[in-house]
Amino acid sequence: MSNLKLIIKREFIARVRNRTFIVMTFLSPLIFVGMISLIAWLTTLNNDEIHKVAFFDETGLFTFDFKDSDEIDYIDYSRLPLNDAKDSVVIKQLDGLLYIPKKNTNKELATSIQFYADESPNISILNKIEKIIGNKLTNQNFTEKGLDLSMIEKAKAKVNIQIENFSGEKTSKMSSYVKMVFGGAAGYFLMMFIIIYGNMVMRSVIEEKSNRIIEIIISSVKPIQLMMGKILGTSFAGILQFLVWVILGGVLLTIATSVFGIDPQPVGMDESLALQEGNHEEIQLLLQDILKLPLGTLIFSFFIYFIGGYFLYSSIYAAIGAAVDSETDSQQFMLPIILPLMLGIYVGFFSVIENPHGTVSTVFSMIPLTSPIVMLMRIPFGVPWWEVLISIFLLIGSIIFIIWLAGKIYRVGILMYGKKPSYKELFKWIKY
Known part of the structure; x- marks a missing residue:
């Protein structure tokens, strides 16, 4: 021993x-x-970055829907020719150009929108833009079918499931x-x-x-x-x-x-x-x-x-x-x-x-x-x-x-x- x-x-x-x-x-x-501090600092830099996106709307439906936020600034290039709008985006080094063509139906429009960019666009930005356009087209479809948007909004149910065990104690999701x-x-x-x-x-x-x-x-x-x-x-x-x-x-x-x-x-x-x-x-x-x-x-x-x-x-x-x-x-x-x-x-x-x-x-x-x-x-x-x-x-x-x-x-x-x-x-x- x-x-x-x-x-x-x-x-x-x-x-x-x-x-x-x-x-x-x-x-x-x-x-x-x-490393933790560096990652956190870099994350704050990314969060503070404001993306600048131009849009060319031939339909005129979305002019007032693209509103500036903490992450995205929208620039309206709809009055310019399309080629000039593309050149301006490249010269000013914007994040991209959203092109919304004029179509006969909303169904055709939903599958015809294009986003021009030299580099792959940020996924979260694309999701936000798609959400704006999708909500607008959905509401327009409701209106065309004679549905009251205010009544639809009031009829929406917000579900919040409460989790609880059999002893009656609540737990977090x-x-x-x-x-x-x-x-x-x-x-x-x-x-x-x-x-x-x-x-x-x-x-x-x-x-x-x-x-x-x-x-x-x-x-x-x-x-x-x-x-x-x-x-x-x-x-x-x-x-x-x-x-x-x-x-x-x-x-x-x-x-x-x-x-x-x-x-x-x-x-x-x-x-x-x-x-x-x-x-x-x-x-x-x-x-x-x-x-x-x-x-x-x-x-x-x-x-x-x-x-x-x-x-x-x-x-x-x-x-x-x-x-x-x-x-x-x-x-x-x-x-x-x-x-x-x-x-x-x-x-x-x-x-x-x-x-x-x-x-x-x-x-x-x-x-x-x-x-x-x-x-x-x-x-x-x-x-x-x-x-x-x-x-x-x-x-x-x-x-x-x-x-x-x-x-x-x-x-x-x-x-x-x-x-x-x-x-x-x-x-x-x-x-x-």
């Missing part, structure tokens, strides 16, 4: 004192906050998205941590093996102790780095939003209007949904699956590091690691979100190689405690088995040099 403590301490100090580790610990939050964000973030961060620090364990083993330091160390400690010491020492260093990222990133993000006045999650135009109209009930329900999430279970499960998933995959990384002589040779063994992680992410985002209690979601939340990610994504949607316990017990059992398996490969592999091992040879090492 004393040897294990020494190895853990050695690995932890070696990682923490590493220049790359120190630089990335403090530089990563700066890069992350800088955004409840599923909230659960998706919390579960997806937890699963994604776990996957990134496993990949980053698992690779760190593998590189550490390869480095000591290539420098022949491993031959000296192995004379004093058991291979399984050395492997566990590397995994634990690296995990403690990773946890420290992760805590620094969270604290420093939160502080920097707060400073960036207050000093530069940048909102990292700018509210869209439709959302702003909803807030101005006093849509406070939906916001209140949304906050209630966040508070009603099983945050305690999610945090507890995150640490359990975080530790379990890390130990499971780090053991495999350590075994691969012991089996090869260089990081380049390790690429042939990366598929068994990356494939389950990617599969867990895809199942989480495409199956769990669509049907969190379906067969696919349930099965993959029990399989140890994918359960750390998939179960974390399911928990916000409400998972029975017995399913979580079964998943954890299966994960613990798999960890014990994988550590035993990896230990056998590690014991033989750390003293093997000069040959790229195959899967067949790894299987032979397990039998030794």
Whole structure:
């Protein structure tokens, strides 16, 4: 046990004192906050940009319908010849020219309108223009059929479905998205941590093996102790780095939003209007949904699956590091690691979100190689405690088995040099 403590301490100090580790610990939050601030700033620039669109209306129906807004300025070129209007748009570098030809019927007109532009027009602008023209033609069709537009407008029903459970508690329409964000973030961060620090364990083993330091160390400690010491020492260093990222990133993000006045999650135009109209009930329900999430279970499960998933995959990384002589040779063994992680992410985002209690979601939340990610994504949607316990017990059992398996490969592999091992040879090492 004393040897294990020494190895853990050695690995932890070696990682923490590493220049790359120190630089990335403090530089990563700066890069992350800088990227968020840059994206938010660029988004505000795009939102402030006013598009200038000219229109040539031969029908004379839409002259007063194209009104300037915060996004679009309309310029009437209907009095000019069409070719002169096109030339003027090119010279003045406007966003485009909307050509509305004169047709016998509204049906023909609806399929004959053209938009001239050298570059692909903004989709949102085209949608707004189509909406204006569509509403105008629809109202005109109603009038031609002798229908009263004011009566039609009054007869329109605005449906707002209220969501409520059988206990009488109201929930927000955004409840599923909230659960998706919390579960997806937890699963994604776990996957990134496993990949980053698992690779760190593998590189550490390869480095000591290539420098022949491993031959000296192995004379004093058991291979399984050395492997566990590397995994634990690296995990403690990773946890420290992760805590620094969270604290420093939160502080920097707060400073960036207050000093530069940048909102990292700018509210869209439709959302702003909803807030101005006093849509406070939906916001209140949304906050209630966040508070009603099983945050305690999610945090507890995150640490359990975080530790379990890390130990499971780090053991495999350590075994691969012991089996090869260089990081380049390790690429042939990366598929068994990356494939389950990617599969867990895809199942989480495409199956769990669509049907969190379906067969696919349930099965993959029990399989140890994918359960750390998939179960974390399911928990916000409400998972029975017995399913979580079964998943954890299966994960613990798999960890014990994988550590035993990896230990056998590690014991033989750390003293093997000069040959790229195959899967067949790894299987032979397990039998030794």
